[in-house]
Amino acid sequence: MSDIPASVTETPMQRDRAVTIYEKSVSGRRAGTMPPLGVPERPLQELIPANLLRKRPPHLPEISEPEIVRHYNRISRRNFDLDTGFYPLGSCTMKHNPRLNERVAALPGHARLHPAQDAPRAQGALELMWLLQGALAEICGLPHVSLQPSAGSHGELAGLLLTRAYHADRGEERHKVLTPDTAHGTNPASVTMAGYEVVKVATNERGGVDMDDLRSKVDGEVACLMLTNPNTLGLFDENIAEMAALLHEVGATLYYDGANLNAIMGHSRPGDMGFDIVHVNLHKSFSQPHGGGGPGGGPIAVSERIEPYLPRPQVVRLGGDNGSEPYYDLDFERPKSIGRLRGFQGNFGVFVRSYAYILSLGRDGLAEASETAVLNANYLLARMRQGRAGGYLPVAFDRHCMHEFVLSGAPAKKELGVKTLDIAKRLLDFGFHPPTVYFPLLVDEALMVEPTETEAMESLDEFADAIERILEEAEEDPGVAREAPYTTPVRRLDEVRATRQPVVRQPLGD
Amino acid sequence: MTRYTSATDADREQMLAAIGVASTEELFAQIPEALRLGRPLELPEGMSEAEVHERLAALAGRNADAEREICFLGAGMYDHYVPAIVDAITERSEFLTPYTPYQPEISQGGLQAMFEFQTAMSELTALPVSNAALYEGPSAVASAGYLAIMATGRRRFVVSRGVHPHSRETLETYSVGYGAEVVEAPLEGGLTDGAALAATVDGDTAAVFLQNPNFLGAVEDIEALGAAAKEHGALLVVAVDPMTLGVLRPPGESGADVAVGEGQPLGNRLDFGGPSFGFFCATEEHIRRMPGRIAGETIDVDGRRGFVLTLQTREQHIRREKATHNICTAQALNALGAMVHLAWLGRQGFVELGELLVQRTAYARERLAAIDGVELLHEAPVVREFAVRTDAPVGGVLERCAQRGIAAGYPLGRDYPEFDDGLLVAITERRTKEQIDALAEALEQAVAESSVLSPQSSEGVTA
Numbered sequence: 013m014s015d016i017p018a019s020v021t022e023t024p025m026q027r028d029r030a031v032t033i034y035e036k037s038v039s040g041r042r043a044g045t046m047p048p049l050g051v052p053e054r055p056l057q058e059l060i061p062a063n064l065l066r067k068r069p070p071h072l073p074e075i076s077e078p079e080i081v082r083h084y085n086r087i088s089r090r091n092f093d094l095d096t097g098f099y100p101l102g103s104c105t106m107k108h109n110p111r112l113n114e115r116v117a118a119l120p121g122h123a124r125l126h127p128a129q130d131a132p133r134a135q136g137a138l139e140l141m142w143l144l145q146g147a148l149a150e151i152c153g154l155p156h157v158s159l160q161p162s163a164g165s166h167g168e169l170a171g172l173l174l175t176r177a178y179h180a181d182r183g184e185e186r187h188k189v190l191t192p193d194t195a196h197g198t199n200p201a202s203v204t205m206a207g208y209e210v211v212k213v214a215t216n217e218r219g220g221v222d223m224d225d226l227r228s229k230v231d232g233e234v235a236c237l238m239l240t241n242p243n244t245l246g247l248f249d250e251n252i253a254e255m256a257a258l259l260h261e262v263g264a265t266l267y268y269d270g271a272n273l274n275a276i277m278g279h280s281r282p283g284d285m286g287f288d289i290v291h292v293n294l295h296k297s298f299s300q301p302h303g304g305g306g307p308g309g310g311p312i313a314v315s316e317r318i319e320p321y322l323p324r325p326q327v328v329r330l331g332g333d334n335g336s337e338p339y340y341d342l343d344f345e346r347p348k349s350i351g352r353l354r355g356f357q358g359n360f361g362v363f364v365r366s367y368a369y370i371l372s373l374g375r376d377g378l379a380e381a382s383e384t385a386v387l388n389a390n391y392l393l394a395r396m397r398q399g400r401a402g403g404y405l406p407v408a409f410d411r412h413c414m415h416e417f418v419l420s421g422a423p424a425k426k427e428l429g430v431k432t433l434d435i436a437k438r439l440l441d442f443g444f445h446p447p448t449v450y451f452p453l454l455v456d457e458a459l460m461v462e463p464t465e466t467e468a469m470e471s472l473d474e475f476a477d478a479i480e481r482i483l484e485e486a487e488e489d490p491g492v493a494r495e496a497p498y499t500t501p502v503r504r505l506d507e508v509r510a511t512r513q514p515v516v517r518q519p520l521g522d
Numbered sequence: 523m524t525r526y527t528s529a530t531d532a533d534r535e536q537m538l539a540a541i542g543v544a545s546t547e548e549l550f551a552q553i554p555e556a557l558r559l560g561r562p563l564e565l566p567e568g569m570s571e572a573e574v575h576e577r578l579a580a581l582a583g584r585n586a587d588a589e590r591e592i593c594f595l596g597a598g599m600y601d602h603y604v605p606a607i608v609d610a611i612t613e614r615s616e617f618l619t620p621y622t623p624y625q626p627e628i629s630q631g632g633l634q635a636m637f638e639f640q641t642a643m644s645e646l647t648a649l650p651v652s653n654a655a656l657y658e659g660p661s662a663v664a665s666a667g668y669l670a671i672m673a674t675g676r677r678r679f680v681v682s683r684g685v686h687p688h689s690r691e692t693l694e695t696y697s698v699g700y701g702a703e704v705v706e707a708p709l710e711g712g713l714t715d716g717a718a719l720a721a722t723v724d725g726d727t728a729a730v731f732l733q734n735p736n737f738l739g740a741v742e743d744i745e746a747l748g749a750a751a752k753e754h755g756a757l758l759v760v761a762v763d764p765m766t767l768g769v770l771r772p773p774g775e776s777g778a779d780v781a782v783g784e785g786q787p788l789g790n791r792l793d794f795g796g797p798s799f800g801f802f803c804a805t806e807e808h809i810r811r812m813p814g815r816i817a818g819e820t821i822d823v824d825g826r827r828g829f830v831l832t833l834q835t836r837e838q839h840i841r842r843e844k845a846t847h848n849i850c851t852a853q854a855l856n857a858l859g860a861m862v863h864l865a866w867l868g869r870q871g872f873v874e875l876g877e878l879l880v881q882r883t884a885y886a887r888e889r890l891a892a893i894d895g896v897e898l899l900h901e902a903p904v905v906r907e908f909a910v911r912t913d914a915p916v917g918g919v920l921e922r923c924a925q926r927g928i929a930a931g932y933p934l935g936r937d938y939p940e941f942d943d944g945l946l947v948a949i950t951e952r953r954t955k956e957q958i959d960a961l962a963e964a965l966e967q968a969v970a971e972s973s974v975l976s977p978q979s980s981e982g983v984t985a
Contacts, residue, residue: 018824022824026824026826029826029827030630030634030826030827030828030829032634032637032638032641033638033861033865034638034641041868042868042870042871043605043607043865043866043867043868043871044605044866044867044868044871045871046871046874046875046878046951047878047951047954049878049881049882050882050954050955050956051881051882051884051885051955051958052885053881054881054884056769056877056880059880059881059884059903060741060769060770060880060903060905061903063743063771064741064743064770064771064903065769065770065771066767066768066769066770066771066772066873067771067775069768069869069870069872069873070642070645070646070648070767070768070772070869070872071641071645071869072642072645072864072865072867072868072869072872073864073865073868073869074868074869074870075865075868077607077866080607080862080865080866081607081610081611084611084614084617084635084862085611085614087630087631087634087635088611088614088616088617088631089616089631090628090629090630090631090634091616091617091620091628091629091630091631091632092620092625092628092629093615093616093617093618093619093620094615094619094620094621095615095616095618095619096615096616099620099621101621101624104621106621107526108526109618109619110525110526112571112574112575114613114618115575116574116575116578116579116582117793118609119578119579119582120582120587120588120589120590121579121581121582121583121584121585121587122578122582122585122587122793122794123587123791123792123793124587124588124589124601124791124792125585125586125587125588125792125793125794126587126588126593126595126599126601126792126794126929127599127792127793127794127795127796128595128596128597128599128932129585129586129587129595129794129929130920130924133585133586133591133924133929134585134586134794135584135585136580136581136582136583136584136585137581137585137794139581139584140578140581147565150563150564150565151563151565153559162657162658162661162796162797163657163849163850163851163852164850164851165838165848165849165850165851166657166661166849168848169696169699169848172699173695173698173699176698176699177698196839196850197837197838197839197840197841197842197845197850198838198839198848198850200838200842200843200845201838201841201842201843201845201847201848202848203843204843204844204845204848205668205696205699205700205847205848206699207698207699207700207701210842210843247552248552248553250552250553250554252557253554253556253557276553277563278559278562278563279550279553279558279559280553280557280558280559281559284557284559285557293851295851299526301618301619301855302619302620302621302622302851303617303618303619303620303853303854303855303856304617304618304620304621304622304623304629304632304635304854304855304858305621305622305623305632305654305815305851305852305853305854305855306622306655306657306797306799306851306852306853306854306855306856307796307797307799307851307852307853307855307856308797308851309797323695350695350698351691351692351694351695352660352688352691352692352695353661353692353695354657354658354660354661354688354692354796355598355599355658355659355660355661355686355688355689355692355784355795355796356598356599356688356794356795356796357794357795357796358795358796359793359795359796359797360793360794360795360796361791361793361794361796361797362796362797364578367578368574368578370565371566371568371569371573371574371577371578372525372526372568372569372571372574373524373525373526373568374565374566374567374568374569375562375563375564375565375566375567375568376524376562376567376568377524377525377568378563378565379562379563380524380527381524381526381527383546383550384524384527384529386546386549386550387529387534387537387538387541387546387549388529388537390537390541390543390549391537391540391541393541394540394541394542395540411552412541412543412548412549412552414549414552436625437627440625440627440628445621445625445628446625448624451839465524465526465527465529466526466527466528467528468528468529468533469528469529469533469536469537495823497627500627500628501627501628501630502626502627502630502822502826502827502828503627503822503823503824503826504627504822504823505626505627505820505821505822505828505829505830506820506821506822506823507626507820507830507832509820509821510818510819510820510830510832511818511832511833511834511835514809514816514818514832514833515818515819515820516637516640516651516652516809516816516817516818516819516832517637517640517641517644517650517651517652518637518638518641520641520645
């Protein structure tokens, strides 16, 4: 491979070097035009003092509309996306994004509704939020919902601040939050931001929380235990009821990270497991497109005892009984509320999409979606137990999984000299997005695979076949995977250089 | 087979056989029986695509959106024209459906767009470092507080009352977790009271928060106000409306250490409040304390230019409890929309738009101030939003204007009891002279009618 010059094997996409929109800028070009002013014009300095005015216009690209369109279309092709290929990214739930949801979110009644519109003139929007709150409450098994948090991590922060408010209201001050060593990185980061100290809990031989370790750490200093169930290994922790009892006995709350809710919708509910606070990732289980890193939505559902502290405003329904017309409003009069977490009412456009998704699937469809997600994951796991994958990439905890599973690339590294990173990079050449890698941390050389319910069996087979071929190839020449990828728009990038000498914007003159 | 899945009964049989179980029930057996729901969810049956569309359209039809009313509402989000190419580009599968770019080799489009966005925001704010966006404005303000604590080791914030009430409240919410104290500096004549602010800032102050233009639309003298922060070694955090930065002196040239703000005016629709994005720019020295994703330039093994998520050791997925923020999913697609809008406006258009806002706002302000029973709430310079007082109760005035198809503005009494007769009026390039004249006429009549009907009343018709 390495004796052929790169210039020969370069793909057309690779030959097309990255050029930023700033580098395409030509002085004097433009796209948009302004409507006529229409009012008498006055000297600017008469309206705003000169020392408060900008002296030099900011550098923005000077470029025509056709060139803008071409630029972004071209660079878009340097992205892999879910509409094009399989995206088995563990804990991210890359399920199909229905276009119907985009269409209804773009209706002017949603898209051009000002967030400060008076409640009487925004009844449709408030009703939609109220209906979504109700649906999420039912799915989570908890009576009250706030839609305000903007993503999972925002929901986590909300949950911890709710916990703090709940304890403060009882005159208690607690300092510790427990998280399992398999937790998402956002959990410990949120704990710190909320002013608590992280205490890690170990994992047992079945992939669940080590109950002895947990018992030794639960005391009156503990404010909360943050968990996801099924956990990040894709395994349902059967001790959850006992854990809930332990935590509740000392007056702590139990927080559910909803990243893995896609495994259990309509089958089991966090509220029934004993959780007090749950966040739901609307961009995971409820089909909001990920947008290359957002937007998302992270509503929280809570138990009765947490309700008084929910963020404000809350959407409420007044009347509507005995056949009267209901009225929806924003309730700001919440004296015990933790306050706002953001501006206005939340990511309403995301609510529209998620509500459309829930309406489309309905009660049976949601349960069936989770069932199929679990079926797909176990089928792919069964395929991965066979052939070379079974030997080189064994499953970390040898059980049936829920919606995702974790493999360990340790044998492949030891026996083939090919790391998990190399397998991930080689998968790119086969047209797949790799699984989540090196997470959870307790599995050596981890690959975390979540196929979701929207993948056809054929996709799962193609992925398993690709893994088999990559391992076969590595038996012959591990160098192939170690230098992969070859066909992507760029090859392995120098991340160390990017960190040591950060270039985070285009240098421009005056 | 349910919506959006492909598994037929035959597929299922084959998959179950490969797994070695008789039914999916066996797979769910790991959930203890007592924790199984054991009944269908209490939700409606699934609906066809056409039915869902009708249902959602019916809900949308019960909202008075900016297509059905002339919208003078602002208060942080504005009815700007979003160019068609913003939709065309952000709706592309390649931008709409990928995850966060953890695999840079197949994410160059998104990463490059972030790099271009960072460049644009850095230019607008005149600060050298920008991240690739946060959730939205007020939480970006609160995030700046966290950076200030890390940078100074102090836990006290001084916040002008001119900062958006949602930002102030969000900062207070977060500060409970930070263990920080929030102190407010008052307004005087529509502007932050400089003397009072200076008296409030001390050696324990981590940051001073200002907004420009402030919530009442007034243009602040950031440099003068910021002197108190400089004197005591506190950071100066300025929340800015990005659409005013073609006209106003940028925060980076007025002494700001951090500039944040609500990005909605750039390429994002109103959406009843979100999703939009927040931006976060800072001086070089804070680059390793920044929250959120940052794209950086580098090269690949063959020397080709490329982009990666950089300085990731700040972030939760690497650093866990020692991260500089907990943020994971942010607003990449919304930031892309902003970048496309900014490119479409271009260097000239962006300034022209800012100037157009100043001129039309000046016209509207004069027009409204001339109405009997309406007076200016403050005389400070403004760009795109201004505040008036009405003799008649604001609630009733707004209701009457709404009946004429005009959302006349934002009632300041919602957040400022001292201005319960105040109305905040916002102008965009979509608000023509004719519409401004129609507002003036509606307001004049509404004030006159309300004064006649309820001369003693101090309460509005609507809550």
